[in-house]
Amino acid sequence: MKALFLSVCLGCTAVFLQAQSVPKKPAAALPPVSTNLNKPIPFDPQVKTGKLPNGLTYYIRKNTEPKNRAELRLVIKAGSVLESDAQLGLAHFMEHMAFNGTKNFPKNELVSFLQTSGVRFGADLNAYTSFDETVYQLPVPTDSVRLFERAFQILEDWAHNITLDPVEIDKERGVILEEWRLGRGAQQRMRDKYFPLILNNSQYANRLPIGKEDIIKNFKPEVLQQFYKDWYRPDLMAVIAVGDFDIAKVDNIIKEKFGRIPAVTSPRPRTEYSIAPHPDTKVVILTDPEQPNTVVQVITKRPEIKERTLNDLRESLKRSLFNAMLGNRTEEVKQQADPPFAFGFSSYGSFLGNLDAFTSVAVPKDATDVERAIKAVLNENARVQKFGFTATELSRAKQELLNGVEQDYKEQNKTRSSTLVGQYVQHFLNGQSSTGIAYYYEFVKKNLNGITLPEVNALVNQFIADTNRAVIVMAPEKDKDKLPTTDQILSYINNTGQNLTAYVDQTVNKPLLAKAPTPSPVTSEKKIADIGVTEWTLKNGIKVVLKPTNFKNDQILFSAISKGGTSLYDLNDLQNARFASTLISQGGTGEFNQIQLGKFLAGKSLIIYPYISELDEGMNGLASPKDLPTALELLHSYFTQPRKDPDVVKGFLSNQRGLLANQLATPTPNKVFQDTVEVTLGNHNPRRYPLQPQDLDQIDLDKALKIYQERFADASDFTFFFVGSFDEKKIRPLIEKYIGGLPAGSTHESFKDLGIRAPEGQISKTVYKGIDPKSNVQLVYTGNFSWTPENATQVDALAEVLEIKLLEKLREEESGVYGVSASGSYSKYPAERYSFRIGFGCAPENVDKLVNKTLELIDDLKKNGADPKDIAKFKAESMRDTELQLKDNDFWLDYLTNQYFNGDDLSEVLHETEVLNKVTPESTKNAAKHYFNSNFIKFVLFPEKK
Known part of the structure; x- marks a missing residue:
């Protein structure tokens, strides 16, 4: 059935979704920029929005960059903060299960189907779970009606048709435990200690999305099913579609597919959790044997600023100007001969829950320099508080802000759908304004110049306070005795701003070049x-x-x-x-x-x-x-x-x-x-x-x-x-x-081949480092390479088909890894060489088993070549990638630079199809025999022996 299903999808005729016979409607009229700043912020008129009778919200926006592509999202206004004590980690677990079987895509057929259509798992097809939301992302081609409609079927299945097979749940436990294992380390250990402090023991402090190990291992399937039933419901969902399609057709698809999801008659209340303020400054000093540098953070929390009216939008411009000017000043401090910190900044922005925060960060060169580092950062805040910014600083900040918005405006018909779709995700989740760039540009032009220096200077008194404040110091364990005490840290913070002088804005009023270059004409x-x-x-x-x-x-x-x-x-x-x-x-x-x-x-x-x-x-x-x-x-x-x-x-x-x-x-x-x-x-x-x-x-x-x-x-x-x-x-x-005016003699140098080559033969290197029970494995094959487009493509194909099989074997069957990579690289200079790397993280006790499974897959490739279905996936993904690359400036700059440097045929990119057609099971078998050779190095990281 699986093979038949895929062949039907692949065999359908490609049809553009635009209704060619219907005259194009004029673009929605742009609302005029109001002088009444108390009016609500208008929503982008190019976006069609609606709400189905069952409560589901949808956003549809036509956008032709890139052509024949769409970005789809299913957004669930539910994340880890809604878990019960028995469900810790199950919001994230639920996200994983969406890829492990639905009503219309049993087991792993969903991923396989999309790969065959040129959509990569992980790079394109993906999802994330946070405290307050879960978002599924699905970029798809739109030049096949059948494929495009199936993509919405996937979204609908995620919304209410995930099967939650107990067998698949048990297999996925190991995958999530490996993801949990990858996140372990110094940062995780310290975060677990400071989160309750900075989050004031709120619900957020106890609901990290990764969850608890014992619950992931032992929960009953019905506990996960209950989370799905409670929170995956239409009144908490949004479907978002942005791309090169006909809006009316997408509107009909959404109404048909998502309108049949039944409304919940007695929905469980969706609690909006908050983080309560505290009147004092909480200080936590943490050390860890694997923390390399000392970091100090001062976080002043304040109620979240919601952007609802045009005045709120104007206020956001003031905050942007403030952050830009303060950032420039802090950066200047680093230009000293003996700078007080290695890295530092202060900035106002969103935080978590119902809060924003003004955050200052200082990274001293070592633990003995904490006082100097944090005082230097906080002194810049105090300098603004005491003297304010200067008119010339504000003028430059306005120029830069307007220039950035103007650039976005000029690119409005070239903006990628992936950029636009995120705006509508945030609009649904937290009401973030999304006016559309045309309106926003006019708004900025109309309001930016009217923002005065006293207005911006006044912000600092809103941001800096000695209440609802938290200080986090993280440092290496070896420096524990060098760190200041809590009282000392409070004294540093409370006594900043002593003996400050006003900032002097130094500029140079000269041209970059004192003398104009002498031109040199084009001669050929x-x-x-x-x-x-x-x-x-x-x-x-x-x-x-x-x-x-x-x-x-x-x-x-x-x-x-x-x-x-x-x-x-x-x-x-x-x-x-x-x-x-x-x-x-x-x-x-x-x-x-x-x-x-x-x-x-x-x-x-x-x-x-x-x-x-x-x-x-x-x-x-x-x-x-x-x-x-x-x-x-x-x-x-x-x-x-x-x-x-x-x-x-x-x-x-x-x-x-x-x-x-x-x-x-x-x-x-x-x-x-x-x-x-x-x-x-x-x-x-x-x-x-x-x-x-x-x-x-x-x-x-x-x-x-x-x-x-x-x-x-x-x-x-x-x-x-x-x-x-x-x-x-x-x-x-x-x-x-x-360029013609540059000095140019007759020097024509080349590089020197330093003779650096990977060692030959079979080598095994084992590293014992770390206190966490986790390992890292890299398997590397190297050797000489014959530099041709055909050989390069065979290496690329070999990497892709092997990675597909490794994910199936090591992740889906063995539940032994979260992710695994297989990549091939090749170079012409200084010598024609290739390198093939396979890498994954896992439990130490599983290293030998997973390495052996990997080598078995490689042996199978040597004996039988790649599965034709996997080759088809590689070709589909390659062709889809090239379609996008040929319309991308970055690709062409890199391509031309490399082709000239290597002396290669400039038209090589135009022959991809004929080169791809040479990839067959037989060619991958021969490639595997050649590239997976005797020059093999196995690297393994184990935790330190106890």
Whole structure:
């Protein structure tokens, strides 16, 4: 029956869901922005909403990005906070069971059916359970009527037709226990102690979604059935559909399928739990042997701000401005030669239950620096309280906020459905406003300038209070005796703001480039028509590759790449080379330090950063079309005007050294394990050793600057790439000026093959670290590779079919893992090599059994090849992925960069279908024999022996 069912679905004719014969209706009229701020916030007119007689709410929005796709959600306004004492963890368990059998999709047929349709389990098909809600997400193609309607059948089944087979429940216990096991560690142990304090022993403090181990192991099926009956009911549900479809047809489908769910006649009251305030400041100081760094949080809770009226919307703009300005100030503190913290911030936002919170976080370099770190963060709050922000700060913050909203407005017809659907989920769950970007943009333009500096400054007195406050200090166990006492912490907090001076807003009123570059014209042009690419060669020898697209209205992505990288430097200069781009970027550029540069660029949509990796160096960036001239000016400056700032670098290295020292003194089990993996695969080459504090002592800023200049001063061997919303004729003068104006000699370097290869033969590495009863397994195969598209696809196919089988065997049959991954990677440079990794977490006592099961599956692939049904899933997923990628700027920038770097055929992406057709059971059998070879390393992490 399963095979027949799938073949029927696959055999149905693809039909677009748009009703082509019906004239398109005009877009819903945009409500005018009212001057009466007491009016309610209007809801997006492009969304059709309704409520069925049984109480179910629905939202439908047509959106054509991406084409032939839809995002579906089933939202249940019920989560772990509603569990009884006998149900702890069963809200989450219920979510799992939705994938383990429904009326129309027995056992695991639901996942299999969707995989065959190109929907990946985990990456696409997924769900989550929180305190107050459970949300199921289902992205589906819309170019098949049959498939699209079946997707709504899945949602309906989740709503009231989950079978809850006792056999499947027992199998899923082990899976959830493995998920619970993965979450164990220092963070979990400390969270279990501080949650009752910060949540004031409310219902939330005792209802973590993962639940209790003994209940997960032992609950009776009827207890889970009762949760499903009580809370999965239409008056607590919403169905949300956003995508490329006909609204009327989706409306009919929802009414037909969800209208037949019976209303609950005597529903159990859905209690709205709250977190009661407390008049004092609660302090908790926690240590753990596996906590690597000290972290201090100060949380001031206050009643949640609901956005219901236009005035509430205006108030939200004020909070955004406040957070942005305070964040910029705190970031500036890190630019000192001896910064008081490694990381710190303060921000106002949502919290939990009925609360918002103003939260300040400080990460000191070590436990002896707690007082200095938290005082420095809180002093910035107090500085605002005492002196306020400045007019110039507010002006920049307004520019940046308006620019961000304007960008969203310009992209309104290119916004992905996955972005929109989340707004309607939150509207249903908590009434979060969703006006639509067109209305919101007009609202911001109309109201932003009217927000005054005194208004924003006044917020700080609302946010900072000495009541309903909690302080959490988390630190390594080894530093327990170095930590301040509760009384000392309270004194730090209560006595901040002493001897403060007003903030001085330092800016530079100069151009980025003192002298305009001398342009270099395009001397030759080459068209690669089949992929819409143009290649220019400039007079100075630099090559520029352009792909204009209409995938985004306001986005241009660009990169530059040149071979060389850190491979050209010996071990004595390795750290200088590795950190050169980071250290020089922190210095700013030209006459602008990093802080001044940030202020200069405020309100502009652009990002640029240089990098130096092992085999190459380059720059990556993005800009809106209007800000591309500034972006290219900055790019030119990074090439020609590197700037060193000794104080900033000293502070950065000091922070990094302190954090590293703490991590090495109290390494987490996963860090020790991953370091072992990487060092072993690097054959103990010193370049693959984990970074040590003494490595940072080798860094010399002058040498780093010299290396940066060596990598970027001569641009002749760089290739530049531009993808996005531009016209070649209009962008040409800019490229000729700023890239053509780069110094370019005749240097044409390549990287150096350092000879780093994974060791050959069979190796087993066991790491004993950690106190929790959990293990981590990685199985790695490596070897030489023949670089062809066909071979790359065979590796991809082998990884996918193996992962499908591993999930079936290790998770569904053995209940031994929560997740398992199988991935293949391959590279052309510095040598043609491949690496195949299989990884999972499990109970220590199950390691040998699960490894043996994995090796049995690999042996089966070697003998018989892949199941044709799994190959079909791989092909469907690959084709669906490519459909989306071909309409994505990020994909094209990466693709073009890699194809040029590797010297590969630029039209390779157009031949995917014929390459995929070469994947067969026989080809996967041959691939398994070749890639799962004798070069095999088994890594296992066990807890420490007692």
